Amino acid sequence: MAATARLISRLTLVTGGGSGIGRAVCQRLASEGASVVVADISEESANETMKSLINNLRGQQHTAAVVDVSSKQSVKQLVTSIQTRYFQPPSVCVTAAGITQDDFLLNMDEEKFDRVIQVNLKGSFLVTQAVAQALVACGAPKGSIITVGSILGKVGNIGQVNYTASKGGVESLTRTAAKELSRFGIRCNCVLPGFISTPMTDQVPEKVINKVLPLVPLGRMGEAAEVADVCAFLASDDSGYITGASIEVTGGLFMG
Numbered sequence: 001m002a003a004t005a006r007l008i009s010r011l012t013l014v015t016g017g018g019s020g021i022g023r024a025v026c027q028r029l030a031s032e033g034a035s036v037v038v039a040d041i042s043e044e045s046a047n048e049t050m051k052s053l054i055n056n057l058r059g060q061q062h063t064a065a066v067v068d069v070s071s072k073q074s075v076k077q078l079v080t081s082i083q084t085r086y087f088q089p090p091s092v093c094v095t096a097a098g099i100t101q102d103d104f105l106l107n108m109d110e111e112k113f114d115r116v117i118q119v120n121l122k123g124s125f126l127v128t129q130a131v132a133q134a135l136v137a138c139g140a141p142k143g144s145i146i147t148v149g150s151i152l153g154k155v156g157n158i159g160q161v162n163y164t165a166s167k168g169g170v171e172s173l174t175r176t177a178a179k180e181l182s183r184f185g186i187r188c189n190c191v192l193p194g195f196i197s198t199p200m201t202d203q204v205p206e207k208v209i210n211k212v213l214p215l216v217p218l219g220r221m222g223e224a225a226e227v228a229d230v231c232a233f234l235a236s237d238d239s240g241y242i243t244g245a246s247i248e249v250t251g252g253l254f255m256g
């Protein structure tokens with residue numbers, strides 16, 4: 001539950017907002033006063049999230065939108081439609097859209113590798129670029145872009161050569177974006193979740209979860225809301241001197 005209303009009057013965009021971590025981020029940002037554009041490839045899920053948002057704080061107006069983050073045209077269209085509706089670009093953006101298509105390196109086919117890179121890595125690039133371009137073009141005084149990487153992008157994971165490569169890329173993309181965009185007042189940070197209970201991890205076989213859990217110092221899987229807490233902090237001015245950072249939200253799993 002939000003302790004403050006740090007995001008009153010802020011327009012925010014969350015990709016992958018229809019489920020799991022993205023949905024929890026939308027709920028948290030809205031509970032702090034933000035207007036939220038819930039963007040997802042699934043219209044139905046985006047609408048469901050939108051219906052769950054608090055909407056009675058000052059000036060709040062939420063929207064559900066369909067986007068395929070792997071398509072430049074779709075991302076451009078999304079940002080243009082936001083500017084048409086709200087007369088401004090989002091000053092906060094959280095790129096939570098992501099997929100897995102697992103296989104061992106020896107068996108991984110090219111299509112699965114490409115698709116995961118396209119959605120997770122290229123999607124983060126396209127959304128970061130489109131939002132930053134819009135903020136710079138309108139002379140916005142500040143912005144906060146938050147990408148969602150994964151602790152597995154740092155340490156690797158058996159059966160996820162495509163996913164871990166994409167997430168390592170997201171973290172490094174975020175650092176470069178932070179270096180390039182700081183002169184425009186745009187901060188860029190990456191959150192690195194560990195094992196969080198969402199529809200994505202519901203697909204992980206129980207025997208794998210049972211192997212991982214003993215490695216988590218806090219002894220449990222994380223909640224999507226716990227990742228959202230960190231995103232809300234990074235979105236707000238409370239993190240005004242933080243850019244280019246990667247924040248692990250892992251319960252201590254794989255700590256340095």
Ligand SMILES: NC(=O)c1ccc[n+]([C@@H]2O[C@H](COP(=O)([O-])OP(=O)(O)OC[C@H]3O[C@@H](n4cnc5c(N)ncnc54)[C@H](O)[C@@H]3O)[C@@H](O)[C@H]2O)c1
Pocket residue numbers: 015016017018019020021022039040041042045067068069070095096097098099119120123148149150151192193194195196197198199200201
């Ligand atoms: N759950 C975890 O343990 C965990 C750990 C580390 C990182 N992450 C990352 O967090 C993010 C959210 O994961 P989640 O667990 O909430 O998964 P999820 O499957 O619950 O949600 C992902 C959302 O992304 C949307 N999406 C998929 N492809 C899209 C596309 N091309 N364009 C737009 N939207 C698209 C889906 O429709 C879905 O609503 C992902 O980037 C994931 O890699 C999750």
